[in-house]
Amino acid sequence: MSRAYDLLEARFKKAAILGDALSVLHWDMSAMMPDGGAEARAEQLALLKTLSHETLTGADMADLLAAAKTEALDDWERANLREMHRDWVHAAALPADLVDAMAKAESTCEMIWRQARPTADFAAVLPSLREILNLTIQAGQAKAEALGVDIYDALLDQYEPDGRSADIDAVFADLETFLPDFIGQALEAQAARPEPQLPAGPFPVENQKQLGQHIMAVLGFDFHHGRQDVSAHPFCGGYPEDVRITTRYNTDDFTTALMGVIHETGHALYDFGLPTGKWRYQPVGRARGMQMHESQSLLMEMQACRSRGFAGFAAPLMQETFNGTGSAWQPENLYRLGTRVKRGFIRVDADECTYPAHVIIRYGLEKALIEGRMDLADLPGAWNDGYRRLLGITPPDDRLGCLQDIHWYGGSWGYFPTYTLGAMSAAQLFAAAKQADPAIETGIARGDFAPLLAWLRTHVHGKGSSLSTRDLLVAATGKPLDAGVFKAHLQKRYLD
Amino acid sequence: MSRAYDLLEARFKKAAILGDALSVLHWDMSAMMPDGGAEARAEQLALLKTLSHETLTGADMADLLAAAKTEALDDWERANLREMHRDWVHAAALPADLVDAMAKAESTCEMIWRQARPTADFAAVLPSLREILNLTIQAGQAKAEALGVDIYDALLDQYEPDGRSADIDAVFADLETFLPDFIGQALEAQAARPEPQLPAGPFPVENQKQLGQHIMAVLGFDFHHGRQDVSAHPFCGGYPEDVRITTRYNTDDFTTALMGVIHETGHALYDFGLPTGKWRYQPVGRARGMQMHESQSLLMEMQACRSRGFAGFAAPLMQETFNGTGSAWQPENLYRLGTRVKRGFIRVDADECTYPAHVIIRYGLEKALIEGRMDLADLPGAWNDGYRRLLGITPPDDRLGCLQDIHWYGGSWGYFPTYTLGAMSAAQLFAAAKQADPAIETGIARGDFAPLLAWLRTHVHGKGSSLSTRDLLVAATGKPLDAGVFKAHLQKRYLD
Known part of the structure; x- marks a missing residue:
């Protein structure tokens, strides 16, 4: 039986x-x-x-x-x-x-x-x-009742199982205290250095694609089990046997597509490394949640590939791809370019210092909308207020404001906090990985990602959903989510 | 209620x-x-x-x-x-x-x-x-019982509703009598004319794609509701709002991809023109069957676009696309190239004179296999016997023999006869269309396919499955399938 x-x-x-x-x-x-x-x-x-x-x-x-x-x-x-x-x-x-x-x-x-x-x-x-919002609220209320949590937490739980806004509020309050001063200091430190030079384009799409796919392979992307294409809104889809990532190209600046490709490759590597065999089609075989998924994309993009070591490895490839010569193509300049801090309107183009501000703004707004404390008609104004308050800038129109992200329009409410939780997890996982295996950092500087990937396979990817996000972090890094590691990373990279 | x-x-x-x-x-x-x-x-x-x-x-x-x-x-x-x-x-x-x-x-x-x-x-x-064959026979037997027909007819009925092998046998017997002599005469007539010249390549894929998509648009393909891509085995898929055709490119000869594109566009135009609204998702709103579907691809490819009129329209486009100059690029030479007759191994590369022989061979073989009169292990030998008998040539290996077509390997048994029934229907529909509206033939020579498309929309596409194949042909052409029209077309084009 x-x-x-x-x-x-x-x-x-x-x-x-x-x-x-x-x-x-x-x-x-x-x-x-x-x-x-x-x-x-x-x-x-x-x-x-x-x-x-x-x-x-x-x-x-x-x-x-x-x-x-x-x-x-x-x-x-x-x-x-x-x-x-x-x-x-x-x-x-x-x-x-x-x-x-x-x-x-x-x-x-x-x-x-x-x-x-x-x-x-x-x-x-x-x-x-x-x-959409009305239907989302209906769904949220039904799930809140079933889960015994608040409506916002019920929606968040869809993307980050067991994620609770009380925890997020504490973390984000800490960041809101930390960030304004820190961003000021980072900009000051940046102003004291010579401005990085932008390599001169145009950069043909075909060459950008070739460079991107070369770097994807370096990171460990398996083209027998995946593809890379173009879409207006880059993402990673598919499943372990067939992972599809997308990119958009800018012929004036090849770095945006390249860093986007690296980001999505981080997601893809997680999917490639999920448990196979018996668990392939089971809930426990899936990725743990969006916090952990975002940690994998940001670990590759922000931690590993915006490092000086990676710039040293990638600069010759970039020079070769685009026939680049001169000081703009030197590793140190490319590193500086990849770590520029700038208060901007567009989340997906943001640097890692200002990025959390974007997320905090959206989190506050979606919570207010979901909880009925704000009317949708007031969203553009409230959005712009948030940007003035946290970043000191005012979007000139809604294209650079509340129309920029697909999430709410596509029905994803309760998703945004996972980006910053992911960034923090990325810092913590990368620190633990480097400490566990010194070959990881030296490998990245040579374009050898095998040691890093091996550590991630063991401590993150292969775990699927067998552990909670918290337990996974504790098992991998020795402690639950610790904002201190993320802050220390930012201070070291941007203030030293 | x-x-x-x-x-x-x-x-x-x-x-x-x-x-x-x-x-x-x-x-x-x-x-x-x-x-x-x-x-x-x-x-x-x-x-x-x-x-x-x-x-x-x-x-x-x-x-x-x-x-x-x-x-x-x-x-x-x-x-x-x-x-x-x-x-x-x-x-x-x-x-x-x-x-x-x-x-x-x-x-x-x-x-x-x-x-x-x-x-x-x-x-x-x-x-x-x-x-596959065992499962197909199981399915065929079950359907034969349900439909009250023979096993082969039960399988055929999946692709050509109400199609019966007794009718096909009669038509194919007639063709088997007609073709050998006719092919001989056509080759003789061809030998008496100067050999057509092959334009010299290579023909870059990008240019071929551009030419193909230009001609697709000329024929009436709507790129807001479809795409064209590459696949190893060209086909037309999708549904009326989103029709996808595929092509394979040969950089030594641009005409194979181009004629393939035109063929698949004929299929696509049928799908675009099917009944919309209330009937879109209903069985009566679907294409009538594979005989009629193939008639639409072959009407475009063989009847309309291998004509002298179309060669006159297309030659300047081809010259412009590939910077072609000289006698090989003249309309009459291109027409001769498009109507060359040659006994060959590959069905999809066959001209319209030898094509029915390919189909008759497969029909005989699949019928024998389905009815248990032949073992699969004997297929390669029987295949080669068929080619010797009907075309006088022996495939050097199974790549050019029984491995060339995807159908049986993909589970499509009982499908092949619809190709030749389609070719005959195409001749009959095109003759009726030209007679009904003289603007059709003059339009094609100017690259104006609107009159032809209008006639097809009214008499074929928009009918969906509201009529049987037979009744549709009678309504459109005044008579049921008449092999005489097809034979007359061949004689006029190849012997005159």
């Missing part, structure tokens, strides 16, 4: 395969689909999401989960059961028609946002965004 | 959306997927096929279909119900585990075939192909 647990494994495998198919459809929508295909794609996404929801909310699920708890399970099976239960709570909280309505509203709003952003026309997308 | 018919519409819409998602996944597998993604993709395809099968085989389907027959329906609804019934018979004949087994075996065999073909290693793919 089968265990209840085994029946659950079959069901979660089915949901995972639907998730993989959704991931391909979503990648295609962003990277390949002609604009006229949007409506048909929305139908497909909504149907597959509904089928996945159905799979996880069968009438017998509660009984199966309860029965499985009493069965003999090994450690990973028990961890898997815990994650199954989590998925089920999230799924069962939502009625099927809400899942369908959200999927369709998200696709619609995302397409309207794509038109509205270039023309800075927030009013055009407001009705559709209001629909 | 809803009609049973309306409940059926909702179910068939769900199946159609799953079909659209499958189509994107299949396109991606052929045009984008890295090789390491094959296994995961096979899981996705199998699951979505199983879910579609489930949707069409609910326990209440027979009752719903019977109830709908007694309800007040308009003409299109009644035609839709007829097509629903057809889909249901095909689906219900197969147990779910056979659907799953076939989907997985097809993905596996296709991947092995991709390796085996370049090395002409039939033995390597034989066990996997045997598995």
